[in-house]
Amino acid sequence: MLRKMTPVSMDNVRFTGGLLKERIEKNASVTAPLMYQRCLETGRIGVLRHWKWDGNPETEPHPFWDSDIGKMIESAAYALRQRPNAELEKKIDQVIERLEALQLPDGYLNSYFQAAVPEEGRFQNLYYMHELYCAGHLIEGAVAWYEATGKRKFLDIMIRYADLLEELFSDSGRGMPGYAGHPEIELALVRLFRATGEKKYLNLARTFLDRRGREPYFFEQESLKRGVDTTRTANQKRHLKFFLEREGPYAEYQAHKPVRLQSAPVGHAVRAMYLYSGMAEVADCCEDEGLLEACRVLWDSVIHTQYAITGGIGAASNGERFTFAYDLPNEHTYNESCASVALVQWADRMLQMEEDAQYADIIEQTLYNVVLGSVSHDGERFFYANYLSVYPRWYQNASKALNDKMQAERQPWFQVSCCPPNICRLIGSLGGRMASVSERQLWIHQYAACRIEASMGGRSICLDMDTDYPWDGRVQMRIRTEQAQEGTLALRIPGWCRTYRLTVNQESSKAKMEKGYVHLTRIWETGDTVRLELEMPVTLMQAHPKVREDCGKVAVMRGPVVYCVEGEDNGEEISNLSIDTGKEIKYSAGMLTVQPEAVCIELAGYRLKGNEEKRLYRPADFRREPAVIRAIPYFLRGNRGFTEMQVWLRYERA
Ligand SMILES: [Zn+2]
Structure with a gap:
């Protein structure tokens, strides 16, 4: 092992008060059972019976559904470690029975392929069909369930499936070429190795990583075999063209070059974070310094060029991806919750190997801003995208064209609902990250x-x-x-x-x-x-001057908490506000009824005048009036209705 330290188990960390205790308890008592309920209501549990989809679009299963089941079970496992819940435990055991009944004699298990796609189609489209991704999340769920309850059934199911994968894909087995379009299986196989001591799972994880990005490109070979060419067909993601020209084929899925040669984050942000987490895991268990060095280089690039102050990463909604250094928009960014969840997991793995507080700092900053804020205070609604600036009329105007992921109000669930159970399992696991x-x-x-x-x-x-x-x-x-x-x-x-x-x-x-x-x-x-x-003073933060959207603006932080201003406390048109950096900054608790102990901030500043005038443009007269600007923690935004919100604010120097 390269790791120099081992996390203290969540069973040996008991929260006794304060914000994290409150959030973890709500997560265990409200959000985790809700994840089961949502999986049930949306057919994700129903599909785990042997049935064939009849073509009705209302009940169409989804290639990612099993990953939600895996994360839902993992969330429940952490909830049970917080507090016993016989009812939830029984429900999950019933889901596991269904998984057992669904599993084919050779170990294969995938509700989508078994219900909606002819069986011969399995492992024929690793580029897009998420089979290995779903297998990975089920493996993680199985290990977590075993650790929480001591019950082996789900673990044994997933061992059978992992054995099949090993037999099919390993060089010592049938040597089937390929690797996952959406990474996850790599880190999951290492988790299974850690749980069982069975080295063949670690070896397979390493094989998947070592194959990735080598020429001839597997994804091209695979698609040509199926009679389609993913590099040229328009129905594959349109933005692929952009990556083809700039980074090379399959950069969207981080398969454009061998992983050890990748030096900057590209493509789909969640895929990237899962991949880098898997690289860190394999580096650790195989004592692979070269792979660890690749992780260090990627880390440095992500954190110093494409990390929003709130902990969000992956700025482009088109492709849910990284763009280029210092491209960190506020109003039209993306910052998927899953990407930040996975960043925390990657950081944790780096921390154990590197003994370096920079990783724990990023865990903290990401946790107290994007992660805690991606779930509502009542634990029932979620953000998929995490904006740094919201103007509600824009969404009201565009609402028909925007899918649920892009909404700036938290949603109870999503059509593709990767984020809610991911947020839930991360908050549930915090005890093990202290x-x-x-x-x-x-x-x-x-x-x-x-x-x-x-x-x-x-x-x-x-x-x-x-x-x-x-x-x-x-x-x-x-x-x-x-x-x-x-x-x-x-x-x-x-x-x-x-x-x-x-x-x-x-x-x-x-x-x-x-x-x-x-x-x-x-x-x-x-x-x-x-x-x-x-010492925890209020600090006005500035972005690197190359972050064009934040020039002339500051963000407010106190400790690890990033603040934002909302229309609820500051009236309409909050973009008219500016902070006077020469004035005293006050802070106190008690301002927010939704979380009275939260420290909120008051800044002296100004509001532009001239809203009452008709002329759209006029000679500049610089009129403004004094204003008190009230800021609340970013993670508590959006709990009092749909209101304007901004993190970065204009400033004036007295
Ligand atoms: Zn997600």
């Missing part, structure tokens, strides 16, 4: 009121964290140990924090700082208390 252990070290990556039970140097240690993070930067950690033990507590100092104070038992501590973590090494005893005070 801390890690290495030989004599306990690493704290994220701050929240919780109890962490871990081991340090082979002995158990308990850390009680008390904080009101992210609303307050003060964190107190009390240690309990069975007996005194030497070890290191490594605490992340977030990248946003410029000044902090650290004391151990009230004595200030000058600890070694390495890659964003302070390392406190001592003999730890019960009662030892560490206090970390992260």
Whole structure:
């Protein structure tokens, strides 16, 4: 393994208060059961019986449906680890029985192919039909269900399927060429390897990665075999042409060149994040430094050129894809929730190998903005696209032409509903992303009121964290140990924090700082208390000058939380507002009834005058009036009706 630390299991992290506890509990009690309900209502569970689709468009199954089932079960598994729910557990067990009944004798399992497409069509269109993607999500669901309940049935079903894939695709098996159009199977096979110790799954994951992007292009060979040419037919994605000219064929699916030679993110953002997560997993388990280096290069490019301040990635809705460096629009961006979910998963894998706080920083920034904000406060509605600027009339005008994914109001579900269960499983898994252990070290990556039970140097240690993070930067950690033990507590100092104070038992501590973590090494005893005070002022953020849409604008952050202004608090035409950067910035809790403890911000500024005049254009008179601008956390946007919203605001320097 290349990883230098191992995450502390979610079973050993118990949230005791604060924002994350509230969100994780709502996720477990409301959102996870809702995912089952939506899968049931939309036919995704019904299709898991042996039946043939009769051609009725109302009941047409969908090639991605099994991936929703996999993520729904994974979400339920994490919910059960939070709190027992016999009713939900029984429902999932019934779904698993259906999956077992549907599975073919050779191990194959895909509701779409079994219901809607003749069986001989299987594995004939890896480019588009998502069979390996669906298999991957079912494998992840199966491992999570086994870990949550100890029940093996689903795991055994997916082992049978994985064995079939291994027999078909591996070089030691039948050597069928190919790899997935939508990555996911790679990281899922590594997860299955970690759960079972069976190395052939890891080898197959590596094979899929090593084959990807080599010439002659598999996707072309495959389509020619079927009598169509995906590089030239118009009914394949039209935007493929763009990539053909710029990056080479199949860049849309990151299959334009070998993965180790890919240096900048291209194509479909969710595919890219799943692929890079799989690369990081294989790099870790195969101790493949070259693959890890490719991940580092890709990471650097994503984070420094195509990452929205809110944690969104993949700016173009056309193709749900990356575009080019510094192209970060606000009103007409895309930033699919799934892409940010998968970015967090990739970052987590990099963090375990690199011991570098930059990865935990991105997890934090993505989590507290896009991820928490992609689900409504009541846990029942979701964003697919995550805009940084919304003008409702534009959507009301365009609503017929826009599909549900592009709506700027959260939706209960989507025609292609990858995002809701993905958001749900990520929030459900947060307990496992708080801390890690290495030989004599306990690493704290994220701050929240919780109890962490871990081991340090082979002995158990308990850390009680008390904080009101992210609303307050003060964190107190009390240690309990069975007996005194030497070890290191490594605490992340977030990248946003410029000044902090650290004391151990009230004595200030000058600890070694390495890659964003302070390392406190001592003999730890019960009662030892560490206090970390992260100064958390309101900060006006500027984008790189090449981000053309943000020139002359600032965004407001406090700690990891990005703020936005909404029409609800600031009246109509919020683009008329500008911040006076010379004035005092106030902040306090209690402004938002939907989340009273949320810290909100008041900025002094101005509002343009002249709205009452008829002339569309007039000589500039620069008239404006003083205004108080109220900003709320971006993740709480859109919980009070459909209203204007903006993250980046014009400013004036007094
Ligand atoms: Zn999605």
